Amino acid sequence: xxxxxxxxxxxxxxxxxxxxxxxxxxxxxxxxxxxxxxxxxxxxxxxxxxxxxxxxxxxxxxxxxxxxxxxxxxxxxxxxxxxxxxxxxxxxxxxxxxxxxxxxxxxxxxxxxxxxxxxxxxxxxxxxxxxxxxxxxxxxxxxxxxxxx
Numbered sequence: 001x002x003x004x005x006x007x008x009x010x011x012x013x014x015x016x017x018x019x020x021x022x023x024x025x026x027x028x029x030x031x032x033x034x035x036x037x038x039x040x041x042x043x044x045x046x047x048x049x050x051x052x053x054x055x056x057x058x059x060x061x062x063x064x065x066x067x068x069x070x071x072x073x074x075x076x077x078x079x080x081x082x083x084x085x086x087x088x089x090x091x092x093x094x095x096x097x098x099x100x101x102x103x104x105x106x107x108x109x110x111x112x113x114x115x116x117x118x119x120x121x122x123x124x125x126x127x128x129x130x131x132x133x134x135x136x137x138x139x140x141x142x143x144x145x146x147x148x149x
Contacts (some may be wrong), residue, residue: 024067024132027080029047032073038066053106053122053131063135064116074126081123084130085109088119110137 001033028035053080073078085107091094095111095117100106102125111117121130 004092008147022071023091024130025068025086027084028067030079032071032076033141034070034072036068036070038068040064053129054121056131059133059135059137062137063133064093065134066134069130069132071126071128077123077125077127080130081105081121081125081128084119093117093119099115120132 001072005058027033040063043063043066069080071080085095088109092112094112096110098105104122107119107121107123109119109121115138116134116136116137118133119130122128126144
């Protein structure tokens, strides 16, 4: 009986992780979204001055993989900037920080079940940028306050 319960728990956890990935895939398939997926080896060559996400450059050493979504249309920007954060909350992400910085709404979310998954969403009407990262973010809550200022 215990093995059955354990198998159900593992199955549920894997379905939750897959749902998060499917959520980001949904946005990458939109017409007005430009997507870039970057592995650990390519991170050092990324032009961070062109990616308008506060605190991202400070996290580079901890990132294993990253997907960047940038809206190019007004509708896609609104979806990415307003709907994605609430959808992530519904998929088990918690808000680590929400702030308004230089006219931009910045939301940082981290998976409750798997702290190695973090999303940062920057929304300044009509455009948005979302960065989904996997890496070593176990201590994100304790040191994140200094990243966005």
